[in-house]
Amino acid sequence: MRRAPLALGAVVLASGLALAGCGDSSSGTPDVKVADAFIPEPASGDMAAGFFVVRNSGAADTLTSVSSSVAGDVTMHSTKNGVMREQESFAVPADGELDFERGGNHLMFENLKRKPKEGDKVTVKLHFAESGTVEVAFPVKAATYNPTASSSSSSSSSSSSSSHASHSSQ
Template sequence: MRRRTAALAAGTLAGALALTGCSGSGSASAPDRAELSVDSAYMPQPVSADMAAGFLTITDKGGAGDELTSVSSDIAGQVTMHSTQGGAMTEKSSFTVPAHGRLVFRSGGNHLMFEKLRRAPKQGQTVTVRLTFARSGHLTVEMPVEPATYHPSTGH
């Protein structure tokens, strides 16, 4: 039992030292990873009982890009990602977030579709959205519900 406890303690200490080493070098390697943030998020109040759209901007200030692989929300049975080009909407399985760049979801362009709504969000409420990235894991975003005719001044 003593040997097992000593081995466990040694393993824990080695792991702690390894993590300490990683945290020191992690800031030095920051340019080699994504640094994601989200802004300009909103959902126009849905005009349909079973579907809504969502818009936001994902910014990567890091030196490595990432990939948005899925989106989910408790208000919808599913959330799909779409691109729009030349008036044609295409469902996408992922979107690239470029290093030192932005991925923009806006009316008439890339957008999120909240399908099979479990409840209809109303103006003034917020919708919780979970963004999943290939390398950075998850980001949770609170998306305010705006009037159906809302057009942000930023053009998103």
């Protein structure tokens, strides 16, 4: 008779593990949203930087490339210990964020076809391995703009760029 309680315990444990797996987004699909996108007005006419946050409420994804009609080339960079390195891709964690911010990960718009001016919006296409292409309007801000140093009212206005995001297949 000791086997019945043991078997019941095993069934309860297995059911609990199965239910825990239901909330695991790693087996689902990514759900990426882009927020807080901006380009500081460049000092020169040939290069600009770009910053944004990818918020993912689903399974992991990978940012594989970026493109924009304003630049001949858009490259992705990481910065660690003051050293900037070009990256081929960036992991977007499941149920997490990927930040592109001053002093850290960032975009470089190279060989600009025109110099973006404060107040402009630059269309940028973010290409993800699983989510396809997400098109975002990056507002051009003052050269000194820094959302982490701004008041919450300025920061919330920069997040309006997320409403311009749209998904399309590659």
